[in-house]
Amino acid sequence: MNKGTLVVFSGPSGCGKDTILQKYLDGREDVFLSISATTRSPRPGEVDGVNYFFLSEEQFKKKIAHDGMLEYACYCGNYYGTPRDSVYQKLNAGIDVILEIEVQGALQIKERCPEAAMIFVMPPSMEELRSRLVGRGTEDMETVEKRLSQAREEMKAAPQYDYIIVNNTIEQAAEDLHAVLRSQRLKTENQKEFLNEVFHYDA
Amino acid sequence: MNKGTLVVFSGPSGCGKDTILQKYLDGREDVFLSISATTRSPRPGEVDGVNYFFLSEEQFKKKIAHDGMLEYACYCGNYYGTPRDSVYQKLNAGIDVILEIEVQGALQIKERCPEAAMIFVMPPSMEELRSRLVGRGTEDMETVEKRLSQAREEMKAAPQYDYIIVNNTIEQAAEDLHAVLRSQRLKTENQKEFLNEVFHYDA
Numbered sequence: 123m124n125k126g127t128l129v130v131f132s133g134p135s136g137c138g139k140d141t142i143l144q145k146y147l148d149g150r151e152d153v154f155l156s157i158s159a160t161t162r163s164p165r166p167g168e169v170d171g172v173n174y175f176f177l178s179e180e181q182f183k184k185k186i187a188h189d190g191m192l193e194y195a196c197y198c199g200n201y202y203g204t205p206r207d208s209v210y211q212k213l214n215a216g217i218d219v220i221l222e223i224e225v226q227g228a229l230q231i232k233e234r235c236p237e238a239a240m241i242f243v244m245p246p247s248m249e250e251l252r253s254r255l256v257g258r259g260t261e262d263m264e265t266v267e268k269r270l271s272q273a274r275e276e277m278k279a280a281p282q283y284d285y286i287i288v289n290n291t292i293e294q295a296a297e298d299l300h301a302v303l304r305s306q307r308l309k310t311e312n313q314k315e316f317l318n319e320v321f322h323y324d325a
Numbered sequence: 326m327n328k329g330t331l332v333v334f335s336g337p338s339g340c341g342k343d344t345i346l347q348k349y350l351d352g353r354e355d356v357f358l359s360i361s362a363t364t365r366s367p368r369p370g371e372v373d374g375v376n377y378f379f380l381s382e383e384q385f386k387k388k389i390a391h392d393g394m395l396e397y398a399c400y401c402g403n404y405y406g407t408p409r410d411s412v413y414q415k416l417n418a419g420i421d422v423i424l425e426i427e428v429q430g431a432l433q434i435k436e437r438c439p440e441a442a443m444i445f446v447m448p449p450s451m452e453e454l455r456s457r458l459v460g461r462g463t464e465d466m467e468t469v470e471k472r473l474s475q476a477r478e479e480m481k482a483a484p485q486y487d488y489i490i491v492n493n494t495i496e497q498a499a500e501d502l503h504a505v506l507r508s509q510r511l512k513t514e515n516q517k518e519f520l521n522e523v524f525h526y527d528a
Contacts, residue, residue, distance in 0.1 A: 247523060278524075280520060281520065283513055284512065284513060285512055285513060286511060286516045286519070287511060297507075298507065298511055301507035301508045301511065302508045302511060304501065305504045305508035308488040308490060308501055309487065310483070310487060313489045316491065317483060317484065317489070320450060321481075
């Protein structure tokens, strides 16, 4: 059996990452959305092992020390990271694993797992991103401008990714994601077992 | 506008290349199946510029001398090759171009156009290929064995390709081909113009 593909999925806030993943994952069982570990406290309704793996700072640091985190970062005094074991269990079982992570963590993955497919989601234009943020009606103009300038900053990392998905529509973006994952499985380096089987027939 | 992708499509005879292409290309206008040039005489019904570009040996050799062939080979005393101009006109117009060519020509393309996506089509197993060849009922057992041993020889080139499509069913293989072509367009190096546009907004 061929191994699953590790997929890194990033993009500026407001670009629709969650909605694309939700659309793409709906009904699929051969793809797993990785669950992050964090030292922050659970919010009401959050379940350990579903939304996050909730760890103490001591547990988290121990994992780092034993190379148990594929990537991690510290935001606002809390640690966030991707536990190595849960990812590799799935990959070894032939299941693709998607990590929805920030640029900082993504670049750690790129360094440690060069075979990972790095995907960056972008809005069709800054104008479109602005009108989406305004359209939500949940934020005042000052906050919109702040988020736009943050997005512009985050998007500078795009050239370091392997693939760019432009979120014109959710359907198109989800199909793009599907095309990338399907093509990863077709890569020659991921078909070594198949090639072995074929070439050893009646050898 | 982003450039089209150059796609090399090879595989042993009997693996279903033509049927997969036919299925995939049906109704598409954004993909062009390249037309080869040859010095062999047209067969009844063959049309110049449709089935092949029919050239004299002098014309063909002149093209080679002026770097006008992306790849070429000589079989049974006749030249076959891919005219460079017709391919690049399409690519520059944003149209993907598929070259259905033999391994020898494919490896020339890989050397000269490292950005090309190299796809190799394979039967699910040698056993399945044998039963497909026998099932046609058009060849005696000696010919079947000869074609099988030829296929085994051709398939040794598979590891030099970027992607392997296993022809379990025509539908699945055509969808695999679609996934590879779609993912090529998403590659960061093929989205430079989009990135430029986004980053120069309100700069």
